[in-house]
Amino acid sequence: MIRLLEYRVYRTTEEPVPFCWKVLFVLFMLGTLLAMVAVCGSCQPEEEDIGNTGVGEGLSATLRLEVMGEEQVDIATRAVSEGVVSNLHILVYNSSGELIGQKYQTGSSTVTVNTRSATGCTIYAIANTGKADLFKGYAIHKESYLKSMVYSLTGWDDPGKGTNLLMTGSMKSVNIRAGVQTLSTRLVLTRMVAKVVLNIKVKESSGITITDYSVKNIPACSYYVARASGDAAQAATAAHWKESGVIATSRATSVNKTFYMFENRRGTKSISAQKDKTTANAPAKATYVVIHGLVGAVTVMWTVYLGENNTSDFNIKRNGNYTYNITLNDIAATDTRVVVDFTGTEDLSSAGTANCYLAKANSWYKFKATVRGNGAATAAGISPTGSVLAMNAPITPNIAELVWETGGHEKIIRVLMLKDGYVYFRTGEVEEGNAVIAVKNTAGIILWSWHIWVTNTNLLESAQTYRTNPRWMDPTLFRNGLVSRTLTMMDRNLGAAVDEASDANTASQAFGLYYQFGRKDPFPSGKIGGGVECIEIYDKVGNLLPMATLKGNTYQKTAAQVPHASVAENIAYTIMNPLIFIVYAVGDADTSVNWLYGASPLNSPPTIWRSSNRLWGGDLNDDMSEYPLGLDSKFIGKTIYDPCPYGWCLPPQDTWTNFTTTENPLGAGTAKDNYVSYSTTNPLYYNSPSSEKRNYDSSTVIFGRHFYVSEIGKGEIAFYPAAGYRYGKGGGIESVGDFCCAWSFAPYSASSTFGGYLYSAKIAVSPNGTSWRMHGFPVRCVKETS
Template identity: 25%
Template sequence: MKKLLIWLPGMLSMLAACTEAVEIPARAPEKQSPVRVELHLTTEQQAATRAMDENCIRDVNLYLYGDTEYHFYFPSVSSPLVFNVLPGNYRSYAIANAGQDLGDKNAFKIQFYETAVDVMESSDAIPMTDRGTLAVDGAGRCTPSSLRVTRSAAKIAYTIEVADAVAPSLRLRSVQFCNLPLTIRPFDSGSISSTVEANYYDGEAMPVGNERRTAGTAYLFENLQGSVDTITDQKDKCPENAPACATYLRILAERSADKALVEYIVYPGENNTSDFNVRRNTWHNLELVIRGENEIDNRVLVYDGLYYGTANCHICTGDQVTFDVTPYRTSRSRNYAYLGIEAGDEYAPASAGLLWQDNKIVTGFTLADNRLTVRTNGQRGNALVAVYDAGGTILWSWHIWCLPNDRPQDDRYTNRAGEQFLVMDRNLGAIGTDLKTRYGLVYTWGRKDPFTSNEVYNAAGRKDRFINHWPTIYTSNGSEAKTYDLTYMTRHPTTYVYTGWYAKLYTYYDNALWGDPAPVDTYGWASAKSVYGPCPEGYRLPSRYTWTAFENYVFPGEPYVVGAFDNGYWFQRFRGDTKGTFYPVPVGNDDFRLDRDGVAVMLTGAASEPTSATPYPTVYFKFEINSGWTNFEGGKGKGLVRCVRE
């Protein structure tokens, strides 16, 4: 029993002589009763292939660990799951498609739970799991309201074809996946898999029937065998160089002349050369062409990148704008292109909100069926809005550019080589013509979300200078940079990362981030528009030769302009242009570094290496007139953007 000692001020003299205190029993805590909870279970939605239903959830074991531990088994699943627990905070573990009641497991044992491949093969249902937290209040409401289970297997889709030139001499006989894990620990994600060969088996060889072409889909448990960095050519991704337990595809073909068998070995992974990781819940697409007995053309695509919608900027010319926020997949091997491959409902946003606005323009949101409507008061301004998952994590964000009855127009440029470009008539984010509003927003290389040096209103309605109010991370070396990768930047769109060598940060010289993975001295682009580009739909970042029309190669260092410098230049869009197109210069703004000729800072989609070991950290791809040539110089930091038609 708890004892409460009460000392009365008026009895000090008596208390000085007494040794026994007054005892009053404390009130017993109110006893809580279990509450009824409804919890939804979701998974990625994809079309089923073969006999395997990728989305099937047949049974669920649910474990909750808090002040009280619970285990619930649902032999059949309907939505929602219904159970009774005491209010409180729990660590949750969900195991779907185990095929049986797994019984009680304490919080330690659950970490080492193993799923056997027999479970997947016998039930034609993929084991799935989820680990997270669950908060239950006294009314039975739980946060989050749903659990998203993740598949413990990777999907491997393959197409194998014998090239026309060798078709008369070779025919496919069988396809077989080898070195497959017997078990997987679903709550031990990301660590290197076992290197003991006894823990692996070879799958059944699937006959082809002496055909020229075959295709299929397999579901394989995760097998992470790391990478071999010395492999730089896909022809060297072979058994002699591969980790002993790496998963591979074995193809047998028959030679027509003597019926001899020819074997081909293909290793899936996250690239065509050095990587030997088959990760759970990823989709690999193997497109293989056999061109001879010793030659196979191996094309491996891993769609593990995630993006939302069809553009990262949306122009609002009225009082609202509606756009797609569907989750899609992309891949570095496709240079982060917009591929339109839906990722599934498991990644769908749960809510939307405002991050900042430079004018009080946003009045509300409607999110339904993967469409987001942003309502405004019809005034000019910029805003950054985001969608969130059920736990409040930012999934993706968009720039809303409000220009009532003033949609940007295109100027036609003809560059030095005669190539023509349709270029937007203003900088991205420019909302006016005065010194404060005509420059537009500021972008850091490789990131889709804008910054601004002007005052803005944050989500709470407080007005402040953006760069003073929002967090800034200072870093200077590559090891720190790895912390701030694409995932971090996507989830923290208002965090500015400053570094002494910006190119070493999360970009790692990855020129594909802005759509030019292999910049060379040619006109046009090296790839499609990137999902990390900041331009509206129909536009992209320019190629590096968009502005060569501005260069005066008769008098090097003097641009072709119309009139004199006046807080910027009216550049000639083509030779002999008498009207020009205006590029403002942000004079007096500490957040910009100006060219010696006062030419506007400008960004392009083409990347270049820094010109020195210590480039200017706040400027990158600076558009300048220099030595008779329009070029770009060092460093990656922040600057203005002008978009060009795709």
């Protein structure tokens, strides 16, 4: 994102040498000041040959001439009268550079000067100095002395404080004969100063406010007589330079400032990109503007160098009119004209790192970019490197980049950068939404990625208390000794905007995101009324990624297509490709229906399956097939792949055991594995409000189902939306408006390739369901300490 500080420089005329008053009777038309004038060269009048026949040199002569300042069509709109001559010095030098006539007057523009006849004379006019004795003394009798004289400022903006501007002009090669003569050509004066107009505004919806600005390297003096090359009066010493000082703006969103300054011709540089017109590339003492502002709580400084274009030129010439239309955009590390002070930026990782961070709209945040997930020590069997990872084993990213976001381009992540081992980002104006951002190495390979959940929800304040209800814990079949206990659960799915749904719109907002079992990165969910379409997500440049695109070859692969020579290679691929959904290909030799290729307990040894069991921090008490039933799982600790925020993790397998009430829903004599699933199709056993103790017709669209979470038939109620899921075979969206589900951290059992999850549909509730680990299901997190 480098288009983050833009300024446009325009010309005010189509003339090759703009804004210059020639010694012809020319009225210069300034126009509408939509542009900056580029070059103001010195203008030479035609020779004024008054004749000299029969008259010798040095005879008495009286010279009458009319002096005028160049006019502007919009002078009435200016605080300074830019073309008015109020007081005037006339100096006449002969071809030897000796003063032969001099006059100071105020008021009238017609001047009568007593002089002597001579050929090849130069007549100088200096206006609006307000100093009658400016050119007194013997030294002024030499033209060379006049050319060495400078006007010095007291304050940086002195040229614009008076009523009129300093102006100078000259006529060369004038022949003056004896007697009274009137010059037929008027001497037109040009300004000693350049006019600079700053039109500064902020990008719409950027959240930027301007706190102050200042102008640097303003020449403190300038020659009265213009020189063809650089102005030698601008020496390196501090006395020759002024600054505007800090001009406060009270957190404005626009600033318009006009000021006048002496010329500062610093030359050109070989610069082709606007963003590279920086201090590092600028000539010494080039004039520039510093703008300070705030983006939320972050202090930002923009630096804009002046000149005749946006890139290579650093010249401000006398008599020039420069207009700069500057737009302050969002911040990017790649734009070196922008200096950001992130002091005070909220560190989302200060308490601990995670794969998901919560943020609010229009705010600045940072988090550690060198830690994988929660930084947990990682065994070789589930490590992306194939070796043991120590706690907080570092990665070394080079750049941060958006993977996808909801809501539209730059609606969730407005600015993103990597700085000093941290990802810095600014959220957009959308108050509820999701994004995935990644860091890459110098080769452009993703090292890790994080889910940014923009929400106004306080997870702890809205959390709910679940009371589990495990039963049929036959000690001959189970090793976990499960008993009823209390869990602190989120009141909504991970990534959801709302916790309840009453119509199609709010239902989709309650869905959250989909996750494949054991993977850390989310996928967009479906939506009510969207058929097989997912919620709108956009890539880093703002391209919409519809379901047809996400199911294409770029974003969907079969497990066989994914590198899988080892578990580490397989896991590393998912890290490098967080938006690629991995599906099962019918007919493939691997029937594990797991994105981790070959993860089946039937393989001998079942090494890959055991790795898959532990990716989200769960495992079986005993993975031998003689203990085949569900609910015989355990928590071994949150891993680097857990998708929940800091302090939260995937829930255990028995989380939803209170969602049905019968101990033996399938009747006496049925197999024990049916008991432990607690599944039922009988609405009488749904632990739901009475209005939802029913089954629905297959054509009915439901928004979700409510369950009592801590007691039977009363107390606190949780809502689980009918979010459907992403199918692990074809990769499409399925069962939206029918199917409520959520992953646990646990493998289902010692004899199953599947994972344990909550399942509720129109005609059934299964608190301990089992399904393909390839499927993309929602996630609802539990407080880790509970």
